[in-house]
Structure formats: C-alpha cells, structure tokens
Amino acid sequence: MRASPPRERADAARNRAAVLDAAAGLFRRHGVNAVSMDAVATAAGVGKGTLFRRFGDKAGLAVALLDARERELQDAIIFGAAPLGPGKPGDEPGQSDRLRAFVDAYLDYALAHLDLLRMSETGSPGARYRVGAYRFWHHHVALLLAHRADADADAHALLAPLAAEHLRAAVAELGEARVRRSMRALADALVAD
Amino acid sequence: MRASPPRERADAARNRAAVLDAAAGLFRRHGVNAVSMDAVATAAGVGKGTLFRRFGDKAGLAVALLDARERELQDAIIFGAAPLGPGKPGDEPGQSDRLRAFVDAYLDYALAHLDLLRMSETGSPGARYRVGAYRFWHHHVALLLAHRADADADAHALLAPLAAEHLRAAVAELGEARVRRSMRALADALVAD
DNA sequence: CACCGAATTGGACTACAGTCCGGTTATGGC
DNA sequence: GCCATAACCGGACTGTAGTCCAATTCGGTG
Secondary structure (H helix, E strand, O other): OOOOOOOOOOHHHHHHHHHHHHHHHHHHHHOOOOHHHHHHHHHHHHHHHHHHHHHHHHHHHHHHHHHHHHHHHHHHHHOOOOOOOOOOOOOOOOOOHHHHHHHHHHHHHHOOOHHHHHHHHHOOHHHHEEEEEEEHHHHHHHOOOOOOOHHHHHHHHHHHHOOOOHHHHHHHHEEEHHHHHHHHHHHHHHHHO | OOOOOOOOOOHHHHHHHHHHHHHHHHHHHHHHHHOOOHHHHHOOOOOOHHHHHHHHHHOOOOHHHHHHHHHHHHHHHHHHOOOOOOOOOOOOOOHHHHHHHHHHHHHHHHHHHHHHHHHHHHOOOOOOHHHHHHHHHHHHHHOOOOOOOOOOHHHHHHHHHOOOHHHHHHHHHHHHHHHHOOOOOOHHHHHHH
C-alpha cells in the first residue's frame, strides 16, 4: 500500500507472465506434481533465482495461478446475486441458504483445480491458513455462523473438510456426489443448531 | 498375515530398536522438523538404506513412534470403561456421549504429539488416509453416526478438523480451549440432527 | 559344524526445493 | 540524452528425501 506504487519493471512483468504461461502449460500437460521448479524456469526462459524471488516457493506459484479464479468467487460472494451473494436490498437470502450456496460454489472451484489447490495449501507448513484467500473464506463463513457461540472456531471447523488434501481423499473414496451431499449436511447442522 | 510369520532377524530387531530410540531422542531434543533422516541414521549407527527400508519414509517413522500411544487409545475405545469404551453390559453409554468422549480423548492424544502426528500425516500425499489408525478412527466414528443419512461421509467430515495440520493452525489462532469446545459442538451438531 | 539361500545392510547416487550473490539492466532525475 | 541507483536476473551451490544394488550376515539344514 505505498502512496505511489513503484511500477513493476517492464522486464519483470514480462518474466512474470512467461512464468505463469509456462507453468500453466506444463501443469496441464504433465500434472502438477510431476513438474519441477527447474522445468518451469527452463520452459519460461528464466533463471531459477527469478522464479523463487517472484513467487517465494512452489505454493506461491500455485497461489498466483489460482488468483484469477479465486477473485471471481470472491466477487460473486461480495457483489453477486443471491443466494451466493447478498442479493438486492429487500431481497436478502437467509444465512442458511447463503452458507449452503457458498459450500456448493467453493466445491465447484476446489474440485476443478484440486491438484493446484493442493499444491498451494501444502507447500510449506501452515500455508493454507496464512494465504489471503483462506482468511476471506473464513471471514465469510464466520459471518454466516454469527449466531453460534463461537463462530470463528466453527468456521474453521467447517472449512477443514474443504481442504484440498481432504477433498482428494474423500472424493477418491466416496465419489463427488456423496462428498457434496455430506458437506451440505454439515453446513445445515451448523446453522440449524 | 503369513501362516507362520518368518521371525524378524535378530540384527534387524536390534536396528529397529536403535532407530526408534535415536529418533525419539533427537526429536525430543531438537524438534521433529529440524531432524534429518541422515541424522537419525547416523545417531542410530545404521545406514540410510536400512532406515528407509524399515520405515518407508519419514511419515512411516513417525507412525512407528506413535504406534504405542495409538494402541492405548484404541484399546480404551474397544474394551475400556464408558463413555469412551462400550462399558459394562446393561450400562452402555449413549452414542452422543461416546462421540463426545472420543473427540476429547483424541484431542488429548493429538495435542500431546502434534509435531509427530503432523509428520505422520503430511509425509506423502494422502498419507493420513491410508494409515491403519485413520481407518480405525473413521470406522469408530461412522458407527457412532450410524443414524445419519451417510455416516461414512460424515465421519470423514468430523475427522477433518482433527488433522494435525488443522489443529496446529486452529490452536495457534484460537487457543486449545476454544478448539476443544468447538469440536465438541461439532460432534453434538452431528449426532443431534 | 559347515554350508546355502534369503533377508538385510549401508553408503554412494539421483533429483529436487530453495538460497545466494556478482553481474546486468531498467528507470527517473538532471 | 546521460548517469546514478535500485531492482532484477540467472546459474552455481547447499541440504535433504528417497533409491539402488553389491557385499554381508543371519538362521535353518544336512
């Protein structure tokens, strides 16, 4: 938040874009886990130092790639139509509907990018909980659970089974439909109380 | 499950014990994350190959170290007194009480060995969900949730916030008391339904 | 007790994440 | 247009997890 942000240098911007392009391509072709940071750097025509300097670590690279999708979902939550968003004045959806809509929409997002999301969450210890996006989801869910004794804590508990690592295992064992149904049931149980 | 298990060789047994001793000591002194597998091998007077052959990977070593504690808890659940165990015939505890007791006891166990547990769960992708212990907890919880529409799925959802990685973050942010209370509330919400 | 097959051992080897710093290049003021 | 300076670049370097296989050791058997 500098007063006049020191504009990103032209070469830096070019490299950033090259890295994101190269990474997206390699990930799509070979799978997220099979691609090394060296490979990304080489494919982008960039040194390893540059890669790590710009993105911190592998998790940071994943976060950058997910950024656009996350923003879409966040916008829909803040400004969008009901029941996911707040809707028009005088026509606000109930909190139970909003929570359920959030769970559904989050699952759409997470399941569509599961490997990338997993990389962004498991890169370094506690990575998931430090990223801005998690704080956003948490804040939103806590608001919708405001009537409960400890909304903050309950919001964390509701988000836990939405972690990529957990979703991956749950979907592999139960299939997507049962996971979705169960998450909805959990949301209902928490608002109902 | 061979008919007559080919007894573990004497030297192998000696090495296994040496490794577990050395690992326990190093972990206690320097913290789980600061100890490399090389260091464990050296301290145990054993080659690296041996270490990995016996324990698979770092997560496997952690599982072996936790084994005794896990068994204690499992025994208490299967044979112990109510409400954690089944209790005496004619004096069975309610499922709601048993679930709550399980959550409490599991938190005792998990919080007492958080780093080790974290290592055992995050070693390789999906490690947590493949280990026998997890299957046990899941089976137990699913039984206690048998009245629900999809007990298996709900059991996974209840276990998700008990993952070491999640507990670590939650306790750091909220403190142990709030996490315990919130987990209990979640259990109640699921049996109540 | 000497031998044999099988299990075990250990350290050299690979691959990968992440760090560091000397050299290079862009940018804004003059 | 030129220069000082700060930001950026890239590849060599380190530390660690995990693999591999030739040599060794064990434990039962004749």
